[in-house]
Amino acid sequence: MRHFLIFGAIILSACSQAAKTPIKMDKAHPFTGCWESEDGQAREIWSADPSGWLFGYAVNRDADQKVTFFEQMRIADGVLTVIGPNDDAVSFKQVQDSPDYIFENPDHDYPQRIIYRPSQDRLDAVISFMDGSQKVPFNKRACRE
Secondary structure (H helix, E strand, O other), X not given: OHHHHHHHHHHHHHHHHHHOOOOOOXXXXXXXXXXXXXXXXXXXXXXXOOOOOEEEEEEEEOOOOOEEXXXXXXXXXXXXXXXOOOOOEEEEEEEEEXXXXXXXXXXXXXXXXXXXXXXXXXXXXXXXXXXXXXXXEEOOEEOXX
């Protein structure tokens, strides 16, 4: 019993020391941050995990601030996975990462291509079919608050 208590004290001590060590996040990735439309009603927020994965979500609100659309995203190992409002997950393979980040899935109905164009204080995106038709732009600047 005494050995168990000593072992437990060592584990607790190690855990308390580990909890004091701050986690370093990769702020260098151009997606990391909060991005919003000109009217502030649509936001996309990305963060980097120490594993190298990027996690994000997009939310649109109406004039009364009620959520009208929501999706979650992650980028890991060259794949963008989008989980839509109906919990359906769709994956897009990354085919380019500079200067534009391009993700494609020719087997998906729409969109089949997602292009992110990061620049200073902006994260713009365009979705389309593989041939570039039916483009829909999403232009976002750094969040104001």
